[in-house]
Amino acid sequence: MDKKVKQPIQVNLDKDRVYFWCTCGLSDKQPMCDGSHKGKSEKKSQSFRVEETKEYYLCTCKLTKNPPYCDGSHNS
Template sequence: MTQAHRASDVPFVIDVVAGQSYFWCSCGRSKSQPFCDGSHKGSGFSPLPFVAQKSEKLFFCGCKSTSQAPFCDGSHNR
């Protein structure tokens, strides 16, 4: 598997909607960050599905180095 590309040096703050499905980009290539647009094809990466349990503001990882995917764990600071 190839190393992910850094999409952002900061997390993406997203207002998610309860019951809605989201597909977090794990490769860093998507033009629709932090979500997948299919740009990973052929990279060995796959998007990570996430279903919002409630409507709230969440911090999605932008650096693609998080250990708590799809959420930011502060890895961009290291």
């Protein structure tokens, strides 16, 4: 996956599972964290759960005001 992707990524997420969203942009597994920030960035992953099993659009530009979800901030 190209780490420079700035569009949201559609992912299927399962209810009650813990996920770790990448906040630094260094992960090769965007939009999820793969630990690439360790030793390279002060940022840490953000854990989250969803209330419903379904498709979600997660932010890759890291500008969203509603992390980890895309809010269209990449358009401005």
